Amino acid sequence: MSFGFTLIKKDPGSSARLGRFTTPHGEVRTPVFMPVGTQATVKTLSPEDLVALGAEIILSNTYHLFLRPGHELIREFGGIQKFMAWNRPVLTDSGGFQVFSLADLRKITEDGVTFQSHIDGGARHIITPEYAVEIQESLGADIIMAFDECTPYPATKDYALESLERTLRWAKRCQTAKTNKDQALFGIIQGSMFPDLRKRCAEALVDMDFDGYALGGLSVGETKPMMYEMIEASVPALPEERPRYLMGVGTPEDIVEGVDRGIDMFDCVMPTRNARNGTFFTSFGKVVIKNAQYEHDKQPIDPQCGCYTCANFSRAYLRHLFNANEVLALRLGTIHNLFYYINLIRTIRMNIDKGTFTEFKKDFLHSRIQSVL
């Protein structure tokens, strides 16, 4: 088995941990942030850029690549890494999130989910747990995800339970369908905002024995305290020697809070999407670059930042690029935001290693509050 997780260190003052996992495409240190490359590209960046930013693993998507260009095509190329010229690890989401985000275009049955193509509204495709695994085996990611239903919020307890139990049955079917020993398979915990359901789902998945465990169905509209409570309800049920992945999260604060509660892996579109929409993350809060206050501003986005964009360009110039709708704006913004995220997670790792995570967290959250005031 090519996948293996090693726990290196546990923080004495919190549930934070330092670890690493190995995959056929190399090693990844945790906690890790995975940039999102849904369509086999992290929008606006080349693989070379990603390496320069220090990205160790990226996320891609089963549903989107299945529809276009088709998983068969990617298999012909020898997998997604070769197809997109990224030779480091990849994790593919199963399409479970599209069950949530494309809710108007899909129908759930016990067998699986039928999607109406969001691209042309035409062809309907049924994705079953078995098919999700087959597609992900064709894509050849290092880590693949069980097919789940990302439960919409709010959900009644009855529905949350029904959805969770179906997701568990699907998880079992994914496990049975899997044939490629080189790929790791992660199970996904659901249960909406009910701590007892979260715990129960986590325990059931642990009984099935997955390579890693993900927390899904979070950051879907609930409050932050609720999300943190759900993490706290799930993590204690998980084995220490397996990685824990908080799917789709989150803001910089969420990542710090997640690590504090024992999470090892994160992914989120926020740095990349917000960059394209002109909102940048900085050490002092966010900068909405299109705002008039930056018109004459000669400073970089964040004077504390060591990224290429901040080393070379002013806020005024970036504002101009955004206002003029120039494509470079998107790229420079994405470089900055991903640098911020990857640097944040690197700093977190360093602090866990030094045993100073708790102080780091305190200072980090304090500086965020100060910048809001």
Added chain:
RNA sequence: GGGGAGGUUCCCGAGCGGCCAAAGGGAACAGACUGUAAAUCUGUCGGCGUCAGCCUACGGAGGUUCGAAUCCUCCCCUCCCCA
């Protein structure tokens, strides 16, 4: 000189007697974005006021009408065609 088209709120541009502070774009200003249907979406966009409402507005000046951006008269200005 003759013939024709037109001047609308920051810009373009609809409206062509009341439902018009005036459609729709753009610009501007602000907000949102969490396993990407996203280089997207939302809000504001004449002034004052707490809703009501009041004031100033459709080139200018008059006029018709209960009522005009819309109809009439004159004037000013743009553009096109023919000389």
